[in-house]
Amino acid sequence: MQLPYCEPYKIKMTEAIRTSTREERERWIREAHYNLFKLRADQVMIDLLTDSGTESMSDRQWGAMMTADESYAGAASYYRLKAVIEKIFGMPYFLPTHQGRAAENVIFSTLLKEGDIVPGNSHFDTTKGHIEFRRAVAIDCTIDAAADTQRELPFKGEMDLEKLEAVLKKYPKEKIPCVVLTITNNTAGGQPVSMRNIKGTAELCRRYGIPLLIDSARFAQNAYFIKTREEGYADKTIKEIVREIYSYADIMTMSAKKDGIVNMGGILGMRSEELFRKASQFNIMFEGYVTYGGMTGRDMEALAIGLDENTEFEQLDARIRQVKLLGDLLDEYGIPYQRPAGGHAIFLDAKKILPNLPKEQFIAQTLGIELYLEAGIRGVEIGSILADRDPVTHENRYPKLELLRLTIPSRIYTDNHIRVIAAACRNVFERRESITSGYRITFEHPILRHFTVELEKI
Incomplete structure (x- = not known):
């Protein structure tokens, strides 16, 4: 008999989670103005809001934190992290930041000016926010197939090279400070980008003399999919694949709170000493x-270990298997999501689940609230609220996709939790015809409104 799969780790510590009644959840979400971000953590039973800083660190990481150097200048912890970054990514220069959006703030403060053009494959919320805050323009060049949630493609988050070249031809080089390639493509449903597409994007950038910036929050997951899906990479290690990916990049930003498996930290890496x-x-x-940037010595020590550990196949495989398990259960129940299952999350297709709800009533947010009311499960809207308003017309932007992201943080939940999540989704799906109205905005900030927006039920 072939032995069944088991996780490549042991659990050394547990944290109690609290169940609640529907009446409590109805009161809590109302008091939070129907914004899932504004719920207290102890009001949530299974928290799938994000994997950013919420994942479980290893014993090696906790141990390394005890030997950290907290010197203000020239800390040994910085140089240990620098050596790991150079070894894994091949980036000779790096600056530590407290998280990914801080790395974006630093590099875009350096590169961008008003009126600039920044093409990319579905810029994520903070990336677009930093671009538009500087009165520059983010242009989406994602492949069209990413908008068809039921179409199965191995690399569904790719850059459309024809769209990208059209942008590079249209605008003078001086107006395009960089091209942003996000791996994996979060906004499109945690979908990966092939090595072929990474290389093709880099070749276009070099032909037009534009730096390529890789948004690297989930770089290791992207390397996993290259290994398991792209011809010619099955026998390569994750580290070998990562090194090749970054041989095509000029700049990298990273929220290390995802694939670095740390609670806080970010990276800005680059090849140019002048840019550094x-x-x-x-x-x-x-x-x-x-x-030290925005990181303590303890953070840097934990990140150095996390980058090394999470670029090993077994650790990635355990996490991505859980995401696939949730996708398989949703398939069994007939619930539509962005296919195939992503690396860090399942993205429910809210438009298909609630087809009769008008877009003006924020379909994915409505679905997220219903899932919380059903079982105390918190996801996050990737839809019209996150898309913000057009900075020129101030009209709401309605993206092609209205998704509810259910993020599975690494080494936090068991397969039984996954089954509870799937069952709760099924319950909401089965009563979808009774969900006849959504929400309207009563308060919002002009940029990145989804974090603090306040809503009322229609």
């Missing part, structure tokens, strides 16, 4: 001195 010097002044202004 320019970016350093902004890092000092916004984050801290160049050898």
